Amino acid sequence: MTKSLPEILKNQPVVVDGAMATELEKHDIDTDNDLWSAMALIEQPEAIYDVHKSYFDAGAQVAITNTYQANIDAFVKAGVPADDAQKMITNAVEIAKRARDDAWTALTPAEQAAKGGFFVAGSVGPYGAFLANGAEYTGDYNLSVDELKDFHRSRMQLLANSGVDLFAFETQPQFKEAQSLANLLESEFPQQSAWISFSIRDSKTLCDGTSLAKAVSYFNDHDQIIAIGVNCTAMTNITAAIQTIKAVTDKPIIVYPNTGETYDPKTKTWQSQEEEASFEQLTPAWLKAGARMIGGCCRTTPKDIHDIADVLTNTK
Numbered sequence: 001m002t003k004s005l006p007e008i009l010k011n012q013p014v015v016v017d018g019a020m021a022t023e024l025e026k027h028d029i030d031t032d033n034d035l036w037s038a039m040a041l042i043e044q045p046e047a048i049y050d051v052h053k054s055y056f057d058a059g060a061q062v063a064i065t066n067t068y069q070a071n072i073d074a075f076v077k078a079g080v081p082a083d084d085a086q087k088m089i090t091n092a093v094e095i096a097k098r099a100r101d102d103a104w105t106a107l108t109p110a111e112q113a114a115k116g117g118f119f120v121a122g123s124v125g126p127y128g129a130f131l132a133n134g135a136e137y138t139g140d141y142n143l144s145v146d147e148l149k150d151f152h153r154s155r156m157q158l159l160a161n162s163g164v165d166l167f168a169f170e171t172q173p174q175f176k177e178a179q180s181l182a183n184l185l186e187s188e189f190p191q192q193s194a195w196i197s198f199s200i201r202d203s204k205t206l207c208d209g210t211s212l213a214k215a216v217s218y219f220n221d222h223d224q225i226i227a228i229g230v231n232c233t234a235m236t237n238i239t240a241a242i243q244t245i246k247a248v249t250d251k252p253i254i255v256y257p258n259t260g261e262t263y264d265p266k267t268k269t270w271q272s273q274e275e276e277a278s279f280e281q282l283t284p285a286w287l288k289a290g291a292r293m294i295g296g297c298c299r300t301t302p303k304d305i306h307d308i309a310d311v312l313t314n315t316k
Helices: 005-011 021-025 036-043 045-058 072-077 082-105 109-115 127-131 145-161 175-188 212-221 235-246 279-289 302-314
Strands: 062-064 119-124 166-172 194-198 200-202 225-231 253-256 262-264 269-271 291-294
Touching (some): 036 045, 036 082, 045 302, 062 082, 072 145, 082 145, 145 166, 145 175, 166 175, 166 225, 175 212, 194 212, 212 225, 225 235, 235 253, 279 302
Parallel strands (some): 062 119, 194 225, 225 253
């Protein structure tokens, strides 16, 4: 019998998966469009299974569904009927669950006992991701709380009804939007849990200018938020960000940074930087600082996740 994710986190760190779009591009899927990696739900859904399975095989214990930029409004904007869009979001969950189940049953009983369980987190990207202009890195949009809830509700309903183990409220640049998601979670999804990972300007500040410490501490009394942290930022920001977060919360800390490349939202391309330290080199410091869930975001690969898993296995 598998344990719940919070149960596992009490006893050991957990490995989260890595980039979806980076791996889909290796399947010749064009992600240079407003749907980004969600285009694979239209063109090549089996490639999504392959990516999820490769991350589980590399050592991940949590798969994040390919729904970060997949919402009904985005599909409709791309010419997909709303009914078909709903089916694609549901299919994204089914694909991730199938990869999870196949990877789990391939383990020996001893390996299953050591892992504790495999999980599917339903990705809920920010409204800025729908804008497809890089706004998830700026928070430069101004919707009311009700408008934000209305935008996120349908996708969350589809994810929950399809059987995700929890939500991933990820790359959140706005404190207000994170508050809106937590409120929606508690009022309309009382049986679900979630993690929140912020998009940050630096190790102390959200992209919208809110203090990271203030944003994190706000969720201490929200029991359905089971972990909190940052993603989609440079690896060099992570240790200091963990320290900022740990000072104001006892919740498990989740981090999944990018590689050392920088994203240009105008050209929708990644620019190589001077070589930075690897996940293998930095993960021990993140663990020591207090991270409990570690994975990779943009431009990361199964090898990166394998390196993280190796470090976590050797430090249990």
